[in-house]
Amino acid sequence: MKFSQEKLNKVNEIIARYPEGKQKSALIPLLHIAQEEFGGWLDVPVMDYVAELLHINPIEVYEVATFYTMFNMKPVGKYVLEVCQTGPCMLRGSDQIIDHIKNKLGIQAGETTPDGLFTLKPAECLGACGYAPMMQLGKFFKENLTIEKVDALIEDLKAAAKN
Amino acid sequence: MAVKLLLDKAHIEGIRYYDTWRKNGGYTAVEKALKMTPDEIVEEVKKSGLRGRGGAGFPTGMKWSFLAKPEGVPRHLVCNADESEPGTFKDRYLMEFIPHLLIEGLIISSFALGSSATYIYIRGEYAWIPDILEEAIAEAKANGWLGKNILGTGFDCEIYVQRGGGAYICGEETALIESLEGKRGNPRLKPPFPAVQGLWMRPTVVNNVETLAAVVPIINMGGEEYGKIGVGRSTGTKLISACGNINKPGVYEINFDLSVEEFIYSDEYCGGIPNGKRLKACIPGGSSVPIVPANLLFKTAKGETRYMNYESLSDGGFATGTMLGSGGFIVLDEDQCVVRHTMSLAHFYNHESCGQCSPCREGTGWMYKILKNIEYGKGKMSDIDLLWDIQRRIEGNTICPLGDAAAWPVAAAIRHFRDEFEWHVLNPEESQTRNYGIAHYADPREVVA
Ligand SMILES: Cc1cc2nc3c(=O)[nH]c(=O)nc-3n(C[C@H](O)[C@H](O)[C@H](O)COP(=O)(O)O)c2cc1C
Ligand code: SF4
Ligand code: FES
Numbered sequence: 001m002k003f004s005q006e007k008l009n010k011v012n013e014i015i016a017r018y019p020e021g022k023q024k025s026a027l028i029p030l031l032h033i034a035q036e037e038f039g040g041w042l043d044v045p046v047m048d049y050v051a052e053l054l055h056i057n058p059i060e061v062y063e064v065a066t067f068y069t070m071f072n073m074k075p076v077g078k079y080v081l082e083v084c085q086t087g088p089c090m091l092r093g094s095d096q097i098i099d100h101i102k103n104k105l106g107i108q109a110g111e112t113t114p115d116g117l118f119t120l121k122p123a124e125c126l127g128a129c130g131y132a133p134m135m136q137l138g139k140f141f142k143e144n145l146t147i148e149k150v151d152a153l154i155e156d157l158k159a160a161a162k163n
Numbered sequence: 164m165a166v167k168l169l170l171d172k173a174h175i176e177g178i179r180y181y182d183t184w185r186k187n188g189g190y191t192a193v194e195k196a197l198k199m200t201p202d203e204i205v206e207e208v209k210k211s212g213l214r215g216r217g218g219a220g221f222p223t224g225m226k227w228s229f230l231a232k233p234e235g236v237p238r239h240l241v242c243n244a245d246e247s248e249p250g251t252f253k254d255r256y257l258m259e260f261i262p263h264l265l266i267e268g269l270i271i272s273s274f275a276l277g278s279s280a281t282y283i284y285i286r287g288e289y290a291w292i293p294d295i296l297e298e299a300i301a302e303a304k305a306n307g308w309l310g311k312n313i314l315g316t317g318f319d320c321e322i323y324v325q326r327g328g329g330a331y332i333c334g335e336e337t338a339l340i341e342s343l344e345g346k347r348g349n350p351r352l353k354p355p356f357p358a359v360q361g362l363w364m365r366p367t368v369v370n371n372v373e374t375l376a377a378v379v380p381i382i383n384m385g386g387e388e389y390g391k392i393g394v395g396r397s398t399g400t401k402l403i404s405a406c407g408n409i410n411k412p413g414v415y416e417i418n419f420d421l422s423v424e425e426f427i428y429s430d431e432y433c434g435g436i437p438n439g440k441r442l443k444a445c446i447p448g449g450s451s452v453p454i455v456p457a458n459l460l461f462k463t464a465k466g467e468t469r470y471m472n473y474e475s476l477s478d479g480g481f482a483t484g485t486m487l488g489s490g491g492f493i494v495l496d497e498d499q500c501v502v503r504h505t506m507s508l509a510h511f512y513n514h515e516s517c518g519q520c521s522p523c524r525e526g527t528g529w530m531y532k533i534l535k536n537i538e539y540g541k542g543k544m545s546d547i548d549l550l551w552d553i554q555r556r557i558e559g560n561t562i563c564p565l566g567d568a569a570a571w572p573v574a575a576a577i578r579h580f581r582d583e584f585e586w587h588v589l590n591p592e593e594s595q596t597r598n599y600g601i602a603h604y605a606d607p608r609e610v611v612a
Binding site for chain 2: 017019022024025026027028029031032054056060063064067068069070071085086087088090091092123124125126127128129130131132136138139140
């Protein structure tokens with residue numbers, strides 16, 4: 001397991017943002033890149049590789065990776081539906097959206113569908129409270145959700161996965 | 164007519180890009196500021212009366228003047244773009260749509276504080292915004308506003324964007340600094356304060372996105388003029404992100420003499436409550452500030468009109484008032500259940516506690532469990548007193564203010580809505596099928612429906 005040359009250049013560019021000897025500051029940005037490159041979650045060998053790149057101990061990587069909610073410590077589906085469940089979203093119907101996804105996909109919070117396509121990951125406030133209910137899907141937000149929009153989204157993703 | 168200082172250009176097509184920004188008066192503040200001395204800039208910010216827009220409302224100029232300046236030690240400015248307080252989404256708006264306003268503010272502030280490496284720490288979930296910011300930074304650099312020897316002043320400055328990994332606590336400034344150093348977001352014990360030992364133990368100022376953006380109009384118009392806008396110690400303008408049960412959720416720039424009633428009901432702002440429903444309660448400053456029932460929202464306990472500013476919203480203290488906080492304005496209509504909403508927030512704080520102090524780590528978990536029991540019809544009357552007791556033991560007994568932030572919403576909910584908690588306990592079955600309604604704290608306005 002190794003980053004491509006292009007990613008390694010990015011890694012070096014990130015490390016250069018910090019003073020000499022403070023390369024550990026690049027840890028969280030590197031974990032984001034690693035998670036994206038190596039299958040959507042952080043396996044131990046992946047974290048060890050990041051430790052090696054930054055010349056720090058593997059334990060320093062594990063303790064950080066487990067602290068932050070964006071890093072997955074287990075394999076996840078191809079599409080992770082991170083639906084916000086905090087108060088302001090709840091006021092605008094996030095409970096119904098989460099229930100609908102559970103029923104439609106036959107999974108509980110934190111689970112992945114047997115075909116490996118979808119993981120439901122309830123999230124805490126994502127800074128989109130005015131456009132609630134909402135979910136994060138990869139890099140972007142899907143906002144002002146309705147049951148119909150969720151159905152259409154899931155169909156689109158299933159179709160996209162086939163191609 | 165309301166004065167706009169931050170969003171005045173937000174409607175202009177293409178304002179995200181440098182050329183449009185510049186054509187519309189962009190970077191004049193940097194030109195002006197770099198002809199001043201750093202101390203003169205700090206003086207203007209002091210005169211403006213600007214208070215931190217991240218939630219605490221601490222005077223920015225004063226904070227800047229605390230920055231230690233030991234010989235030969237680099238200093239840093241860090242922009243807090245972690246924005247994770249439920250109800251708050253205003254910084255996102257600034258960064259997404261008018262990024263150059265923030266970049267301008269950062270250049271001026273970096274110059275004033277002597278920061279040659281300035282970091283924007285942005286919550287990781289805003290994954291597409293770093294691209295927008297980095298594009299704006301590159302444009303600024305290409306036009307000579309960043310880099311080496313800016314405008315021939317001898318001042319060098321780079322701005323870097325760093326994404327977090329998903330943790331509300333990293334909005335707390337010392338947790339943010341730890342995270343920026345590549346560690347878990349555990350808040351530090353203070354003192355030492357960041358102004359003396361912050362990022363990499365160097366003197367550091369951490370300011371909110373909106374605070375740093377406000378430096379631009381302050382320089383353009385002068386601190387004194389800026390200070391004349393507003394009411395009392397609430398100067399300038401404030402971004403409010405409005406959400407919950409309103410017709411027009413979104414980000415609004417308000418003047419501090421706007422009444423809360425007008426903010427909720429005027430078509431210029433929230434546009435009232437959908438379906439002619441009545442107002443039940445409001446959390447005007449992000450989830451950490453006390454919830455207030457409708458009857459204390461438009462008028463203070465003294466019967467005076469309540470306005471959207473620091474002093475008026477906190478009038479009456481925690482007994483009958485609340486706080487402006489981050490400006491995350493959450494509206495609850497008559498169909499909402501205060502117990503359920505409080506339970507949801509308790510879950511949030513329990514989830515987000517970093518776990519360093521036992522009152523916060525354990526207390527937030529207990530509060531969530533007890534609230535869950537009450538909400539699901541398994542509560543006892545004594546649970547309500549127990550909740551009160553737990554929140555009181557958390558408040559003030561922790562390393563960082565997350566403990567207080569978790570305690571206050573629970574305290575305020577019990578203080579104002581105790582009858583609703585009791586009703587849940589006394590009616591375990593009925594409370595599973597309908598909500599309590601609005602009782603005696605009824606909306607003081609006429610019902611529109
Ligand atoms: C738990 C917690 C979370 C916070 N989250 C944020 C945040 O997301 N954004 C922010 O600007 N300030 C946040 N703050 C406040 C910061 O600690 C700090 O006061 C602020 O960044 C100072 O900037 P200002 O003076 O410009 O407001 C938080 C504080 C606490 C205790
Ligand atoms: S109050 Fe809570 S979040 Fe803050 S340091 Fe203590 S345990 Fe961590
Ligand atoms: S509460 Fe869901 S995005 Fe803020």
